[in-house]
Amino acid sequence: MATYHSGEIAVQERAGLAREAGYALGGIGATVPPVAREFLAEQPLIVLGGSDRAGRIWATQLTGPPGFIRVPDPRTVTIDALPLPEDPLADILATGSRPRIGMIAIEPATRRRMRVNGRAHREGDALHVDLDQVIANCPKYLQKRHYVETRPGDDTTVARTAVEGTELTPAQQRTVRAADTFFVATASDQGDADASHRGGNPGFVQVLSPTLLRWPDYTGNAMFLTLGNLLLNASAGLLVPDWETGTTLHLSGTAHTVWDPEEIARVPGAQRLVEFTVEAVREITGASPLRWSSPAYSRFNPPAG
Template structure:
């Protein structure tokens, strides 16, 4: 029986001594269809996180939105999204016949999250349909709970550039939530993934070297994202301003920094980090006031590392 994990994931699982344990767990929890509770879960959401690849293979992290029910599952092997990306969202150009997509459903008030990855099956004027290649749930750790409401606002401008920029750095430095899109390149079993990262406000810090330092806390030990980055360091990052509705999409190159190596000890200002991911900023887009959702005050996760 083939493993649900690719060589990058397996390498990190082996390095940390959890390979056999995680293989058994993954074989049970990672499915090629959605169970009924996942199908119902997606239909309750007002938003959906989407990972895609551009024509150069650069991962992009995006978010779509609609009235609950805009995402639904007509059958266990399919997920239908009745929404189209905005004109200045790179996702729009990334929906093509050969596209592979990563989807993340995140219900902030309850901290529930489910992942689904697979190929694009249909793309039309109303939305698109994705076939299930892998479907699995994630634990609620490090998710800051928030209530939501509809909050329509006039869309703002697009700002864009490349590299570190003060126009978006303040958002990063006060945020408690990040989404990261990555990929595994195998032509037969590979795909795109988008995952959640969370911490105390400012958990992603600017290092003296001009890179963004992302702490990697104890998690489910599947290492989907790190396994992807080990083999392909390009990633796409998305920050949401929960007050203004601004969306920051940043391309980056990642380096995994392991403790115990000279010059690679965890940063002293990042308590609880078992590893670090150093992110070199590339091209970025800051789409002002786009997300038509308003959010209540964050209820911090009880799993945040000590020291926050």
């Protein structure tokens, strides 16, 4: 039977949404239902979250033609792809270890998404994930996009390079300010990983300094899986995708929830705020072969502050 851990319960109670969280608990299972299996098989993209060998949490993505994500049985997901060599999680996922990872698959064209968490191990050129959690998600704050797969030699193909740092460059700050979507990876104090989506109108993520970001926590499903993890384990990783070029911006650091009513009141639609301190940056150009259309913004997006 699905349960919440102590961090999730504490945040639910502080937010005054414990009853709603109890109802939402029915959306957490341990197996993939047939309709979700079909959904996963149609996706060209899945986002992963986990820890590297140094214990830093990162979020990243894997891509492939529809069908590269398979569900051989209701408790297993197989992904016919591995992280790029430059990827911050490449080392840990390329070994024979069984790291805990969180995953979220999204379909921007229909605004559908689902999360699956478990333990991964590599077999050949594929990742096999033994599932602990399968979580249904609502479509709020997800921008509608359609994808086009490019191939080597196409005019839109970008050479792959990777740069690292400990703070955001001016260009990376502009990327974050312009973002309407990012993904956040967290883990409980027991190491159970999770990956989630955050979306809003461009500008919803504030860059307070080269090492400090802040974004609003909007009304959601009342589970507080991300904020509950952060209460117990402040480590977090962000993935900011460039939908037009295939560049990925990976950030690792720590985060905490801001409950100050005066601060929250300054940000339209915010129920809480989250502040993220950047400790490590990795930007990979040409990371994804996918290109996406311009977004149709979700009608649920509050105006950016």
